[in-house]
Amino acid sequence: MTDSPIVVLLIDDQPTIGEAIRRMLATESDIIFHYCRDPTESIKMAKKVQPTVILQDLVMPDIEGLMLVRFLRAKDAPTHDIPLIVLSSKEEPLVKAEAFKLGANDYLVKLPAQVELIARIRYHSAAYDNLLKRKEAEEKLKEENLRLSAEVEITRRLQQMILPKTDELKQIKGLDIAGFMEPATDVGGDYYDVLNHNGRIKIGIGDVTGHGLESGVVMIMVQTAIRTLMTQNEADPLKFLSVINRTIFDNVERINSDKNLTLSLLDYEDNCLRLSGQHESLIVVRKGGEVEIIDTIDLGFPVGLEEDISDFLGETEILLNPGDVVVLYTDGITEAEDPSGEMYGLERLCEIVSQNWEQSAQKIKIAVIDDVKQHIDTQTVYDDITLLVIKQK
Structure with missing residues (x-):
């Protein structure tokens, strides 16, 4: 037996047939039987009783049986998906074939044996129940996808809203800066910022785990916390990062x-960068295209993972000469895949920056992003792509 009741609607103009079917099904406690003698009222009655199986005769006075099959199977009919078993005295193969062509699910010559009728009713009712469950699941999935799409769009807009504006970057004395951020289809939590408070310059880049609205919210928390702490004139980089954590x-x-x-x-400050915190390796390209890679693994710990990370924090200084280039990025660049699954990689990123080190920060940024997109080609972008190019004037 099924978990939910089986509801049978018989459409037949002969009361004797209706009574015979009722008696056949009376032994089954989970089968509810309804009888409709007037075929012109069948759809109205189906709306009322919500059958899981319809039994229908083909020979009736008020409407031709195959025409009724057509009506019951119309796209806009409430009975369109309900299993339909034709129950008829007609045995001609052409009639059976036409019934199936119009959408009947089964065909029985009346009156069938009780055990066969019940078995077919149960089979088709179970299939209909599974169809309804599948449609319900699909509808829930559709609603969830719409919700996630809304979340993604909100996160994408939030990311773009808090990015430093071009005019802000131009006001940073001594540095030529160009930034780029492009959210993936499923937006992540990439963050970068360039802050200038009372002549103090702080540059940040980060990547929140996961994707979607929650990652975006954490990213905004970080941005807000850094900006707030900047206004408090906290000058110690390690203490600054500890409080942020x-x-x-x-x-x-x-x-x-x-x-x-x-x-x-x-x-x-004064041609010098003090670097603290753990992120992707930092790239420095010196005069002539010479590349230095600075690993940040020993300069910090994932922010927000532990209550106190002060013991893991460290810093290093990078002295910049005129023309030196510093590149910050997220793994959306180095882990970007081409259609064959090959990653872009740190080596290729260094090579492009080295080839273009004499260009402005803006042109270096364009060269990198163009090369990354050429590498990605038709592949799906799985992560945000973020790049920050800093050049000492």
Whole structure:
């Protein structure tokens, strides 16, 4: 037996047939039987009783049986998906073939044996029940996809809203800066910012774990915390990063989230960058295209993962000469795949920057992004692509 009742609607103009079918089904406690003698009322009655199986005669006075099959199977009919078993005295193969062509699910010559009729009713009713469950699941999936699409769009807009504007970057004395961020189809939590407060310059880049609205919210928390702490004139990079971590840790715990992020911060003053925090390796290209790679693994710890990361924090200084280029990026660039699944890689990124080191920050940025997109080609972009090019004037 099925979990839910089986509802049978018989459409037949002969009361004796209706009574015979009723008696056949009376032994089954989970089968509810309804009888419609007038075929012109069949759709109205079907709306009322919500059958899981319809039994229908072909020979009736008020409407030709095959025409009724057509009506019951019309695209806009409420009975369109309900299993339809033709129950008729006609045995001609052509009649059977036409019934199936019009959408009948089964054909029985009346009156069939009780055991066969019940078995076919159960079979088709179970199939209909599975169809309804599948449609319900598909509808829920559709609603979830719409919700996620809305989340993605909100996150994408939030990412773009908080990026530093071109005019802000131009006001940074001594540095030529160009940034790029392009969200993936399923937006992640990439972050970069360039802050100028009372002549103090702080540059940040990070990547929140996961994708979607939650990652975007954590990214905004980070941006807000950094900007707030900047206004408090905290000058110690390690203490600065420690406070940021504590703030994010408390917030992600409060919202019951498991998000954390890699984050590197750079303080710039007098041709010198002080780098702290763990993120992707930093690229420095010197005069002549010579490449230096600075690993940040020992300069920090994922932000928001532990309450106190002060013991893991470190810093290093990078002295810049005129024309030197510093490149910050997220793994959306180095892990970008081409159609064959090959990653773009750090080596290729260094090569492109080295080839273009004499160009402006803007032109270096364009050269890198064009090369990354050429590599990706038709492949799906799985992660945000973020790039920040800094050039000492």
